[in-house]
Amino acid sequence: MKVIIVGGGQVGAYLASLLMERNHEIKIIDQREARIPVLTRDLPEECVIYGNGAEPKVLERAGIRDADVVAAVTGSDETNLVVATLSRLEYGVRRVVGRVNNPKNAWLFQSTMGVDAALNQADLMARLVAEEMTMGDMMTLLKLHGGQYSLVERMVDSSSSVAGKTVRDINLPLECVLVALLRDEELLLPRGDTMLLANDKVVAITHTTSLQRLADILGPGK
Numbered sequence: 546m547k548v549i550i551v552g553g554g555q556v557g558a559y560l561a562s563l564l565m566e567r568n569h570e571i572k573i574i575d576q577r578e579a580r581i582p583v584l585t586r587d588l589p590e591e592c593v594i595y596g597n598g599a600e601p602k603v604l605e606r607a608g609i610r611d612a613d614v615v616a617a618v619t620g621s622d623e624t625n626l627v628v629a630t631l632s633r634l635e636y637g638v639r640r641v642v643g644r645v646n647n648p649k650n651a652w653l654f655q656s657t658m659g660v661d662a663a664l665n666q667a668d669l670m671a672r673l674v675a676e677e678m679t680m681g682d683m684m685t686l687l688k689l690h691g692g693q694y695s696l697v698e699r700m701v702d703s704s705s706s707v708a709g710k711t712v713r714d715i716n717l718p719l720e721c722v723l724v725a726l727l728r729d730e731e732l733l734l735p736r737g738d739t740m741l742l743a744n745d746k747v748v749a750i751t752h753t754t755s756l757q758r759l760a761d762i763l764g765p766g767k
Contacts, residue, residue: 549574549612551598551628552619553584556644560616561588572607574598599627601635609636618644618664626658633659665692683760689750696724696750699763703743706766713737715762718755724748 546569550557553575561573565588573584576597584593596603598619609615615638617628625643632638643658645651645665654663687696701708707715712723712735726733727746733739741747751759 546570546613547608547611548572548614548616549598549604549607549609549632551604551615551617551624552644553577553580553593554618554620556618557616558584558587560618561592565592574603574607599624599631601631604628604631604636609638612636612638614638614640614642616642616644618642620646622646622650622653626653626660629654629659631659682764683756686748692753694720694750694752695756696748697756697759698727698746698748699760701741701743701745701747701763702765704766705743705763707741707762708743710741711737712739712741715741717762718751718758720752721755721759722750724750 550573615632617625643660683699723735725748
């Protein structure tokens with residue numbers, strides 16, 4: 546895919562390197578002259594563009610008319626919103642990602658402003674810390690869909706009420722799916738007749754509202 550990244554800071558530079566490793570065609574824009582030599586140390590010179598990514602002529606120089614994705618990841622929420630709005634409403638880019646720096650501005654990063662996915666780093670970090678403090682032995686492996694869902698891992702406690710039960714007999718929360726069981730050196734894909742044993746590591750995808758319920762199910766019996 547053709548991806549334009551507006552913002553050549555640590556986030557943008559890392560994103561560019563990651564996408565290039567996956568064979569995507571990228572252009573990265575930054576308006577800080579001193580940042581350009583830093584970017585060209587790790588990225589091909591033809592991929593780096595000096596200019597204000599909120600200006601149409603700079604976006605056009607980066608090839609926005611043919612872009613599949615635009616990621617606005619500067620340190621300015623105002624700039625990111627301008628880039629998102631231009632990308633979607635002026636150039637019809639089908640996928641636009643915007644970085645939220647100030648959580649108080651998160652409400653602005655909506656589809657009406659051209660943003661398909663808003664990356665609110667502060668909010669995701671706060672939620673992750675809060676979950677780690679309340680979920681006991683449950684580990685969050687990955688946040689999904691703007692932090693609404695989590696990929697988590699939790700060991701089945703030896704006194705858990707589900708130890709020795711099959712998956713079909715467990716009353717899982719509605720928005721929760723078991724993805725895998727790690728048993729000794731083996732990875733099992735859970736089916737209805739798969740039995741959960743004490744000390745199995747359960748990997749699940751669950752909505753944030755179901756995290757506590759899942760932790761209670763797999764944890765010590767009451």
